[in-house]
Amino acid sequence: MSQRNVLFIIIDQLRADALFGNLAKHVDLPNLRAFMEDATTFERNYSVTNPCGPSRASLLTGRYAMNHRSIRNGTPLRHDTPNIATEMRKAGYLPLLIGYTDTSMDPRAFAEGDPILNTYEMPMHGFHEVVEMRLEKSYPWRAYLQSKGYDLPKDYADHYVPVAQGSERKINDPAFYKAEDSDTAFLTNACLNELALRTDQNWFAHLTYIRPHPPLVAPAPYNAMYDPASLPLPERIGSQADEQAVHPFFAPAHENQTAQSFVDGFPDLQVNDDVINTMRAVYLGLATEVDAHIGRVIEFLKETDQWDNTLIVVSADHGEMLGDHHAWGKHNVYDAAYHTPLIVRDPDHAAGHGLKISKPTESVDLAPTILDWVDQDIPHSMDGRSLMPFLTGENPDWPDYSFSELDFGDPTEPTIWQQKLELGPSQCNLNILRGPRYTLVHFSGGLPPLLFDREGEGEMRNVANDPEMAPVLLKMTQKLLSHRMENTDHTLASIMNKPGGPVRGQRR
Numbered sequence: 001m002s003q004r005n006v007l008f009i010i011i012d013q014l015r016a017d018a019l020f021g022n023l024a025k026h027v028d029l030p031n032l033r034a035f036m037e038d039a040t041t042f043e044r045n046y047s048v049t050n051p052c053g054p055s056r057a058s059l060l061t062g063r064y065a066m067n068h069r070s071i072r073n074g075t076p077l078r079h080d081t082p083n084i085a086t087e088m089r090k091a092g093y094l095p096l097l098i099g100y101t102d103t104s105m106d107p108r109a110f111a112e113g114d115p116i117l118n119t120y121e122m123p124m125h126g127f128h129e130v131v132e133m134r135l136e137k138s139y140p141w142r143a144y145l146q147s148k149g150y151d152l153p154k155d156y157a158d159h160y161v162p163v164a165q166g167s168e169r170k171i172n173d174p175a176f177y178k179a180e181d182s183d184t185a186f187l188t189n190a191c192l193n194e195l196a197l198r199t200d201q202n203w204f205a206h207l208t209y210i211r212p213h214p215p216l217v218a219p220a221p222y223n224a225m226y227d228p229a230s231l232p233l234p235e236r237i238g239s240q241a242d243e244q245a246v247h248p249f250f251a252p253a254h255e256n257q258t259a260q261s262f263v264d265g266f267p268d269l270q271v272n273d274d275v276i277n278t279m280r281a282v283y284l285g286l287a288t289e290v291d292a293h294i295g296r297v298i299e300f301l302k303e304t305d306q307w308d309n310t311l312i313v314v315s316a317d318h319g320e321m322l323g324d325h326h327a328w329g330k331h332n333v334y335d336a337a338y339h340t341p342l343i344v345r346d347p348d349h350a351a352g353h354g355l356k357i358s359k360p361t362e363s364v365d366l367a368p369t370i371l372d373w374v375d376q377d378i379p380h381s382m383d384g385r386s387l388m389p390f391l392t393g394e395n396p397d398w399p400d401y402s403f404s405e406l407d408f409g410d411p412t413e414p415t416i417w418q419q420k421l422e423l424g425p426s427q428c429n430l431n432i433l434r435g436p437r438y439t440l441v442h443f444s445g446g447l448p449p450l451l452f453d454r455e456g457e458g459e460m461r462n463v464a465n466d467p468e469m470a471p472v473l474l475k476m477t478q479k480l481l482s483h484r485m486e487n488t489d490h491t492l493a494s495i496m497n498k499p500g501g502p503v504r505g506q507r508r
Contacts, residue, residue: 031295062382085126099208161265234323351393
């Protein structure tokens with residue numbers, strides 16, 4: 001029997017428009033672009049939630065955040081939640097994790113005082129952790145750097161402080177480590193070393209890159225690969241005050257994550273357009289570095305004759321504002337925080353190679369797609385739909401909208417939104433419905449909605465208060481409610497206990 005492998009790559013915080021959109025012509029991503037020509041590209045793919053922990057919980061469980069409820073970095077995921085790893089085990093695969101899943105463990109399943117409960121960066125249950133590579137720990141990478149003779153900073157946070165090349169440190173100065181020893185290189189080496197020993201068996205590998213997630217620091221030559229002056233400025237309505245006047249959500253959002261928080265070693269950083277574009281240039285350099293190493297993995301598959309028996313899925317956990325609307329990070333409502341690249345190569349169906357799909361897809365669709373490809377039953381708990389019809393060149397009946405949600409409260413330490421807007425933690429949430437023309441952002445806590453018209457000024461103007469938009473607002477709100485009603489937890493809801501035993505019915 002020939003091999004049947006799955007390579008599932010997630011790039012942390014990569015905006016979709018780095019591959020197709022406003023930034024695409026300003027960044028060199030040759031390997032991903034070549035891959036697009038030999039795969040199916042989904043141009044309107046969105047993360048269903050943010051930030052890292054919740055988004056990966058949705059990616060790997062195939063569930064909306066409203067169902068898995070691991071809604072913050074640090075909010076536990078139920079220990080019995082089916083996920084891509086548990087289901088791939090049923091198909092006979094050992095789920096290899098090369099990187100991280102940012103999973104917060106269920107305290108009911110562990111003894112009080114277990115160190116596993118001290119962090120949100122644990123691997124999701126079901127995975128076999130090949131190498132620990134986490135943003136806040138990364139002991140193996142640090143041990144590797146030490147073995148190479150680097151003089152490591154005592155404080156781990158200082159690993160991400162650029163090394164001054166002159167009398168004054170600049171934010172695009174290089175990291176203290178060489179490109180060949182970066183976290184991205186280290187992770188890729190671990191992946192290739194592991195897979196090199198598994199060429200005689202089926203394997204499933206989940207490779208997750210930290211970059212271009214901040215802190216924004218890159219090794220040479222990636223730190224200075226792009227000229228900041230050549231890059232377009234972020235898309236903005238006007239001043240920061242103009243942006244904050246659009247809705248009460250935005251002033252706390254700007255305060256919650258600032259440009260200064262994206263770089264280490266610059267406590268007195270004065271932000272202006274030159275600084276902003278320099279940060280954007282470093283971000284794109286980090287993206288190019290990841291692209292180079294993905295190229296290494298692709299070349300390995302071709303050299304070992306595994307290219308044509310490996311399903312390859314490349315995406316991101318979420319997007320990044322990168323200065324758009326004077327915002328940074330992903331705690332936001334705009335597309336830049338949710339729109340992610342999605343490229344899938346099914347080696348069995350050449351009809352899908354080179355296709356570009358404009359129908360909206362969601363991050364919850366990836367786990368069902370992988371399970372479908374290996375002929376494993378998709379649990380009813382998974383909210384996503386298999387993308388296999390697109391990969392085979394079909395034009396399936398498909399929803400014309402996508403759904404996302406965001407929780408921005410904290411039950412233990414009130415967030416800036418709770419403090420400024422006088423909201424409780426359960427009121428600090430929003431839902432986003434992106435239809436064929438309009439995008440609705442519905443807030444809890446009595447906050448007003450936002451409505452954007454893509455055939456008008458898009459996200460540059462909120463039309464929710466325009467009298468003629470009242471019917472649209474009502475229709476979109478009804479659609480949002482219907483979507484939530486139709487997609488409540490189906491873990492057991494589609495099963496009926498009968499005299500002959502439980503019967504599994506149809507979810508849709």
